[in-house]
Amino acid sequence: MPAARESLLRAAEAALSAHPWPAVRMTEVAAVAGVSRQTLYNEFGGKAGLGRALVRRAADRYLDGVDRALAPEGSPAPAAERLAAVAEWTVREARAQPLVRALLTGCWDGALPSPPTMGLRPGQPALGPAELVRTVRDRAAAALAPEPAQRCELVVRLALSYVLAPGEDDAGPGRLLPLQGAAPGTPLSGPNRTAGAR
Template identity: 70%
Template structure:
């Protein structure tokens, strides 16, 4: 039942925006999705399974945005800046993505599956995708910089970078790389 599964994930995501995960009730999620509670349990096995699926879905949505930014017909620095900007915007808007990137799982969020845990896993996936999308001569070495720069804006919130600010930082020559 792919439609029921997606409806349940949408309903769970909406419930999570309204209240902490501990206050989300399976009966309410099922009712909001228009399915029986038994269907929810058949699809996910329980609240933990639903939470893990929700985390997985948010991860996939985030990585889809990364892939779109990397596939854009633009110079490498612009694509990396787009990845960094997408990371900042998405992490600020989606607590599950922020938790995956930073490793901070407050009590108000569902826990990920054990293999998804760890703040470096998602950042490493973004770095690897960027390195694969760029040829070595295009500046694939800047992938790690783009991810880390974006994470600094996520971890220490402040004014969101202005248009082109991340591009300027990523395009600037690296004064410390001369001897490497």
């Protein structure tokens, strides 16, 4: 029942945006979705299964956004602009979606479903922050070849620093990434008084 599953996930997302996960009731999710409680249990096996599905859905949406930033519609943008778009998407999505923020940072709290103990697909290891960063890095490196994978990872990690410690003006990394037109290997900042000319 793909339509019922989608309705249940939308209803659960709405419930989670209004209440902490422990306060989300399966009977209410089923009622909002317009299906029976038994249908919910048939689809997800219970509240823990529904929570895992919400986490997988959040990760999939985040990675879909990464793919869109890496392959924008129309004429292809320079690699630097696409990397900046990945960084901006990461910050925006992590700020707007608590599940994405938890997946990227590993900071889970009692208001969210339990952290994943298995991967996005059967047989995969759990998708934690390190695995998610590697996934984004590898997708960026593949889409932007011959851009080095280390540069792609650096951009993702810079974006994560804004998720964990936002700037005073909350501008995000877009203004600070001098990537437009920068050649590979160009430093992200110039010498400073403590680093000297290292």
